[in-house]
Amino acid sequence: MNEPSPRRTYLDVDDRRRQLLDAAVQVMVHDGVAALSLRSVAQRAGVAHRVVSYAFGSKGELVTALLQRESELLTRRLWAEPLAPAPLVDAVGAALHTFVDELRLDRVRHERLAELTAMARSSDALVGAARAEIDAVRGEIERLVEAWAAARKTELTVPTTSLVAIIHAAAEGLAAWWLATGDDEHVDDVVRAFSTGLVGLERA
């Protein structure tokens, strides 16, 4: 019944952390953020729960690391594609479509990250990480916009920060609305409206 030789596997702390974060993501996706605990993560990873304490020091550190890694990874994925060197309206419209497609590929995971982020905002210990996530998103969008502007060689009629804020808000809206409703039927309408809102922001 019992294993003949318990054969411990020894990992470097950094590797162990990565492995445990993978396990944490699985727990979160499968059973929800509320199910995250030292024990559930340890069980999923096949180690004693003490190992999680050892690797992260405390649950707070685990959640902080999880939020950081997930938000960075998923944010990068969502904004991986460069903006096409086309008129602003078309470029952003295409980007928003790509954005939704990316959400679709890992719907539950994005949903759970949203939950984790919402939770983080009301926690003194995590509010910093939530703030960093938002800054990272803004940064990614800014990067895309600047690359696009350089390729297009046209001028904006508004400051870059305004355009970034608009695209950011549109993306948040798309994410929140689609994750909540799953309304595939109206995605095109919403994307079209959001991109149409950009007319006049680029000087011909």
Added chain:
Amino acid sequence: MNEPSPRRTYLDVDDRRRQLLDAAVQVMVHDGVAALSLRSVAQRAGVAHRVVSYAFGSKGELVTALLQRESELLTRRLWAEPLAPAPLVDAVGAALHTFVDELRLDRVRHERLAELTAMARSSDALVGAARAEIDAVRGEIERLVEAWAAARKTELTVPTTSLVAIIHAAAEGLAAWWLATGDDEHVDDVVRAFSTGLVGLERA
């Protein structure tokens, strides 16, 4: 130290529930969703924690009732103003400004409701309530759009459901983006872009 006469106050179950939900809102706003417990709510209301069990049966029922009441109340508040009988772009732009103003009046409370809703989506017991919240929002927007259309006597170039989805997504975006960033400086830009996206949806 103790009150001389403990003078119990007896309340009808419905009144007691209302009072406890008020207390729950206070706990949630003051200490976050994670701090919600039978005991914290009871303490805030000044009753024995057993009373909360009696009134709601279980914590799940308490949270369900809380989510229902909060989402209905706040949704109604956000969409209380009728759409002005003006061109669609202007009417929706004004509505979105009102929407943000309303968010501002009770920022933390809206933030916490968002957290509660995100949590509800991954809970089998609460997903129904979360779904109902979304339907209620859609219903409110639909009501406003229909009243506006009746007053304007113009036609839409898209189905009503499309316009509702667009406004809904815009509102979600505004809420998520503004609650996350608190970026008052760019609210006007975002609202302008979102309403500009509606050009052409109304037949002149």
Added chain:
DNA sequence: GTCTATAGGTCGATAGAC
């Protein structure tokens, strides 16, 4: 008011890497 389950945190011992 009490019981119990859960979960975070900690200690001593040990297996395995170097």
Added chain:
DNA sequence: GTCTATCGACCTATAGAC
């Protein structure tokens, strides 16, 4: 032999249920 990572056991606080 020493150091690091691992494990199981234990303690305590919290919170839901009865």
